[in-house]
Amino acid sequence: MSNRADEGRWVREARSGDLGAFWKLVERHGPMVRRLLQRLVGDRDRADDLFSETFMRASDRIDQFRGESKFSTWLTAIAINLAKNELKLEKRRSTLPWENVIPDEAHRHGKTHADLAEWADPHTILEQKELAELMERVVRQLPPKYRVVFVLRDVEGLSTEETAEALGLSITAVKSRAARARLALRKSLAPALSTKARPVTRA
Amino acid sequence: MPDCRKLLAQMSEYIDGELPKDLCASLERHLADCPNCRVMFDSLTKTIKIYREGKEEPLPDELKDKLHKALEARWARKRRA
Ligand SMILES: [Zn+2]
Numbered sequence: 688m689s690n691r692a693d694e695g696r697w698v699r700e701a702r703s704g705d706l707g708a709f710w711k712l713v714e715r716h717g718p719m720v721r722r723l724l725q726r727l728v729g730d731r732d733r734a735d736d737l738f739s740e741t742f743m744r745a746s747d748r749i750d751q752f753r754g755e756s757k758f759s760t761w762l763t764a765i766a767i768n769l770a771k772n773e774l775k776l777e778k779r780r781s782t783l784p785w786e787n788v789i790p791d792e793a794h795r796h797g798k799t800h801a802d803l804a805e806w807a808d809p810h811t812i813l814e815q816k817e818l819a820e821l822m823e824r825v826v827r828q829l830p831p832k833y834r835v836v837f838v839l840r841d842v843e844g845l846s847t848e849e850t851a852e853a854l855g856l857s858i859t860a861v862k863s864r865a866a867r868a869r870l871a872l873r874k875s876l877a878p879a880l881s882t883k884a885r886p887v888t889r890a
Numbered sequence: 891m892p893d894c895r896k897l898l899a900q901m902s903e904y905i906d907g908e909l910p911k912d913l914c915a916s917l918e919r920h921l922a923d924c925p926n927c928r929v930m931f932d933s934l935t936k937t938i939k940i941y942r943e944g945k946e947e948p949l950p951d952e953l954k955d956k957l958h959k960a961l962e963a964r965w966a967r968k969r970r971a
Contacts, residue, residue: 706965713957718946721953739957746961789898789930803929806936822940841941847908866902873930873937881933 694758701749709749713742716759719843720766726838727766728773729827737773741766763843764853767835774831781830788870804881812880825875829868836861837868894920894927901931905938 694715700708720741724734744765745752752761809818826834826842839850840861851861897920903909904917921928 704965704969706961709961709965710958713954713961714949717949717954721949722944722946735953738953739960742957743960743964746964785895785899789895803926805929806933809936809940818940819944822944826941837941841938842944844942847906862903862908866899869902869934869938870898872941873934876937877933880936 691757695754698749698752698754698758701746709746712745712758716762717742719759720762723763723766723838723843724770726823726826726842727770727835733773737766737769740769744769760845760849760853763839763845767839767853774835781832783830783833783867783871785867785870788867788874806877806880807882809876809880821876821879825872828875829871833864833868833871836864837872840865841869894924897927898930901934905935 694712697708697711701712717738721734721738724737724741725731728734728737741762745762748765752758813821826837829837835854836850836856839845839853840847845853847858847861847865850856850865851858854861856864897917900909900913900917904914909917921931
């Protein structure tokens with residue numbers, strides 16, 4: 688693909704001291720890196736600090752990029768490393784048991800559950816901006832170790848394997864955390880998006 | 891009585907196309923039969939879809955300027971070294 692060929696050239700030129708070439712890499716991947724950090728750390732100013740740090744570190748270590756992975760994956764790994772302190776991935780014990788992510792009676796076969804109304808198309812219920820804010824808010828409420836898996840997997844579109852590699856987790860752990868994170872988000876979004884939800888009143 | 895709870899755990903893998911074939915078949919049979927799980931499945935799929943569709947914002951000029959200046963300083967030092 689020509690995208691990848693461009694990148695290879697930009698990396699080579701950046702290595703030989705061409706800042707213009709490095710800047711092309713910033714422009715191509717910057718928006719992705721920034722969104723990743725915003726979703727991971729929540730605070731937008733802090734995310735922007737980490738955004739700059741990510742590219743400073745990438746520029747310092749450009750010689751170490753060998754092109755074995757995609758450049759975007761390499762950047763993602765740098766960004767996550769920098770955000771790790773923020774997320775306190777290891778220390779935080781907070782977990783999401785199944786009971787917390789599925790409606791209480793959903794497992795009772797044949798019974799209709801009040802919380803389980805069909806969903807409308809989110810775009811018909813909420814303005815784009817309201818929807819975006821709601822989505823961002825509920826992601827931030829996830830415990831960090833689930834949030835990071837969800838963001839890589841479903842916001843940034845990494846595969847299960849790539850996510851496992853980036854975080855040093857097993858495939859099984861990634862699958863289990865992704866499943867719980869998704870169910871937790873579904874539950875948080877349901878009050879706004881199910882057809883039983885009251886219409887949103889706007890000021 | 892089918893264990894909906896267990897199937898909920900499998901739904902995520904099913905959506906990703908990572909669930910083994912035999913389990914897919916039993917999940918599909920169950921979905922045809924259980925309105926609660928159907929709603930769960932539909933809303934879970936929509937949840938994932940809206941996040942995947944999300945767009946990235948362009949970088950603000952201020953942030954770009956700041957980073958560009960910092961990089962220029964760093965690269966000037968690199969060239970001297
Ligand atoms: Zn069921």
